[in-house]
Amino acid sequence: MTGGKGLFYLNYALTHRMHAIAVSKGALVVEGKKLINLAHQHNKKLFFSGATAAALPTVDLFEYNLAGCQILEIEGVFTGTTNFILNDMLQHECAFAESLEKAQAKGIAEPNSSFDVDGWDTAAKITILANTVLGAEVKIQDIPRQGISHVTADHIRDWKKENLIPRLVGFIHIKNQQIQTGVELRLVPANHPFAHLQGSNKCIRVLTQEMGELVVSGGASAPLATAAAALKDFELMLKTGC
Amino acid sequence: MTGGKGLFYLNYALTHRMHAIAVSKGALVVEGKKLINLAHQHNKKLFFSGATAAALPTVDLFEYNLAGCQILEIEGVFTGTTNFILNDMLQHECAFAESLEKAQAKGIAEPNSSFDVDGWDTAAKITILANTVLGAEVKIQDIPRQGISHVTADHIRDWKKENLIPRLVGFIHIKNQQIQTGVELRLVPANHPFAHLQGSNKCIRVLTQEMGELVVSGGASAPLATAAAALKDFELMLKTGC
Numbered sequence: 001m002t003g004g005k006g007l008f009y010l011n012y013a014l015t016h017r018m019h020a021i022a023v024s025k026g027a028l029v030v031e032g033k034k035l036i037n038l039a040h041q042h043n044k045k046l047f048f049s050g051a052t053a054a055a056l057p058t059v060d061l062f063e064y065n066l067a068g069c070q071i072l073e074i075e076g077v078f079t080g081t082t083n084f085i086l087n088d089m090l091q092h093e094c095a096f097a098e099s100l101e102k103a104q105a106k107g108i109a110e111p112n113s114s115f116d117v118d119g120w121d122t123a124a125k126i127t128i129l130a131n132t133v134l135g136a137e138v139k140i141q142d143i144p145r146q147g148i149s150h151v152t153a154d155h156i157r158d159w160k161k162e163n164l165i166p167r168l169v170g171f172i173h174i175k176n177q178q179i180q181t182g183v184e185l186r187l188v189p190a191n192h193p194f195a196h197l198q199g200s201n202k203c204i205r206v207l208t209q210e211m212g213e214l215v216v217s218g219g220a221s222a223p224l225a226t227a228a229a230a231l232k233d234f235e236l237m238l239k240t241g242c
Numbered sequence: 243m244t245g246g247k248g249l250f251y252l253n254y255a256l257t258h259r260m261h262a263i264a265v266s267k268g269a270l271v272v273e274g275k276k277l278i279n280l281a282h283q284h285n286k287k288l289f290f291s292g293a294t295a296a297a298l299p300t301v302d303l304f305e306y307n308l309a310g311c312q313i314l315e316i317e318g319v320f321t322g323t324t325n326f327i328l329n330d331m332l333q334h335e336c337a338f339a340e341s342l343e344k345a346q347a348k349g350i351a352e353p354n355s356s357f358d359v360d361g362w363d364t365a366a367k368i369t370i371l372a373n374t375v376l377g378a379e380v381k382i383q384d385i386p387r388q389g390i391s392h393v394t395a396d397h398i399r400d401w402k403k404e405n406l407i408p409r410l411v412g413f414i415h416i417k418n419q420q421i422q423t424g425v426e427l428r429l430v431p432a433n434h435p436f437a438h439l440q441g442s443n444k445c446i447r448v449l450t451q452e453m454g455e456l457v458v459s460g461g462a463s464a465p466l467a468t469a470a471a472a473l474k475d476f477e478l479m480l481k482t483g484c
Contacts, residue, residue: 055452055453055454056456057306057307057456060307063306064478065299065303065306065307065474066474067474067477067478067481068470068473068474068477069470069474193438196438210297210466210467210470211297211461211470211471212297212460212461212464212467213460214297214298214458214459214461215459215460216456216457216458217435217456217457218453218455218456218457219453219454224452225452225454227452228310228311228452229453231310232307232308232309232310232311235309236306236309239309239482240481240482
């Protein structure tokens with residue numbers, strides 16, 4: 001991940017008296033904090049709802065809904081593809097490869113699935129949130145990272161017996177101003193907010209000092225939803241970008 | 243509900259070149275749409291996160307997270323007190339009066355509980371959302387309204403046998419540009435997003451054309467959270483209120 005042309009365009013816009021909207025992750029993973037600082041320096045704004053889970057509000061939560069709150073924990077199921085595969089394995093008690101094929105046939109998983117199933121996509125979103133929302137300096141390659149490709153039908157059967165649901169969870173915990181990040185396969189009980197996520201849905205859970213816990217779910221992966229997220233950013237730019 | 247002094251202060255502020263923040267419902271239930279129009283006329287903004295479920299984002303969702311989306315349905319568990327009572331009845335299979343007493347002893351329910359348990363509080367929030375967010379002209383007294391005081395321990399036992407969870411739900415459905423509103427006691431299955439709401443938590447579910455379904459839960463009733471919602475509005479005022 002290098003940031004590619006997106007990084008060039010965002011740099012260009014922000015240094016030439018333009019606000020900017022990003023919908024892809026690359027540039028933000030590599031240079032998220034620098035881009036935010038650049039925007040501040042030039043009194044412009046960088047919007048990127050579409051880059052971190054699109055139709056599921058993530059960045060917005062911190063900017064608007066929880067403005068002024070002290071963030072203690074951020075956790076989420078940020079990758080629709082892995083959630084779809086785990087749900088399919090749970091339903092059919094089948095092998096990982098079989099559910100992955102189904103996800104690819106439906107166009108949910110990419111032909112090269114490593115970015116999703118090995119936890120890179122979740123780690124990318126955690127990197128962006130940590131560096132842009134919390135001002136950290138996390139590098140994606142330093143995030144402890146698990147994937148889901150080692151999960152077998154036997155695992156699934158054992159977990160179901162204990163009423164545990166597997167979820168690929170990305171997290172940021174903040175304690176004594178220290179930030180801890182990770183991507184891990186977690187087994188959650190049936191009454192956990194992540195347990196009931198259908199299909200390729202996503203979910204974010206934020207714990208704050210002042211407003212307690214907030215859980216947002218939805219945002220099934222869909223091109224229309226990503227386009228709507230970019231349009232939303234454009235509308236907010238018109239509203240707030242004086 | 244007359245709007246009382248709150249209505250006087252909001253009117254005064256918005257007509258005298260001030261933005262305004264409301265944290266109580268009265269004025270908005272009675273004159274919500276008029277106040278929004280008044281703010282527009284004077285190029286000022288009216289903020290009221292604290293007035294519709296406080297720490298649970300409701301108004302914010304439409305203003306920011308779903309900006310530009312076409313809203314099809316809004317539904318929610320908007321009253322923490324009734325949720326606490328129903329959860330307590332579910333847990334202990336006891337009579338309504340017993341759980342209400344517990345809620346009063348904990349300071350969750352008011353000594354005069356009718357506003358909450360007869361559905362008026364939920365109807366008030368539905369009125370505010372319909373009139374301010376959707377531009378409707380709903381009168382609180384016209385909303386078909388159920389409460390929870392008729393629920394018995396026998397009901398609870400029967401519903402548990404069928405794995406159904408009772409929730410007091412306020413809703414706004416939009417079809418062919420017609421708005422339908424109501425407050426009803428609804429029995430939801432165990433995998434419904436409203437089923438797992440603990441204690442006095444609240445939840446809102448929004449269905450949109452472009453971004454599908456969004457479900458937000460959290461925001462347990464607490465004075466600190468309401469104060470934080472007002473401070474959040476103040477921060478957003480500084481950010482967006484040019």
